[in-house]
Amino acid sequence: MELNMNRPLLCLDLEGTLISNAVSQIPRPGLYEFLSEVEKICDLVIYTSVCKERVVLIQSLLVGEGSVPEWFSDIEVIVSTGNLKPKSCSGRGLAYLLDDQQSVIVSGEEGWWIPIPEYQPPYSETDQALKAALNTIYKSVI
Structure with missing residues (x-):
């Protein structure tokens, strides 16, 4: 995915934010819609503590399941x-x-952090955290 240096960059945490964790890999409800919308206003990268090889496998799995847009596998990690x-x-x-x-936020860098509740068991199918985060992102970016 080609980045545009004139647009804001949104770094996406993986575990507990987009998916459950790197083992169970349950996509958070609304993930596809969230990514489709946020990609219109921000460049995207994945910023995670999960090793790159594992992230690439997770990206491929999520694309294969149709849980994310196809371009998700091209996002830089x-x-x-x-x-x-x-x-x-x-x-x-x-x-x-x-x-x-x-x-994970460095002291003094709290201004770049957009918090989202952790996606954790029991994994609610009605979780609306990504939808709420999108509203916050719109207010922060635009």
Whole structure:
């Protein structure tokens, strides 16, 4: 997926945000619609602690299931090297991080974080967190 440096960048956490976790890989309700909408206003990357090889397999699985748009398999992956996700790793000044864990945010960088509740058991089929996050993203980006 080609990035446009004039658009904001949205870094997407994987586990607990887009899917349950890297083992069960249950897509969060509304994932396809969320990605389809947010891609219209932001460049997207995955910013995760999951190894890149595993992320590529998860991307392929989600595309194969029809849980995400086909272009999802082309999204660049940034793997955090520690317990934190510094904004500098995004390579952009105008960047946001959608993540369920405040603990990964570097002190002083809270402004780039868009919080979302963790997607955890029991996995609700009526979860609306991505829809709510999209509204927050619209307000932050536009």
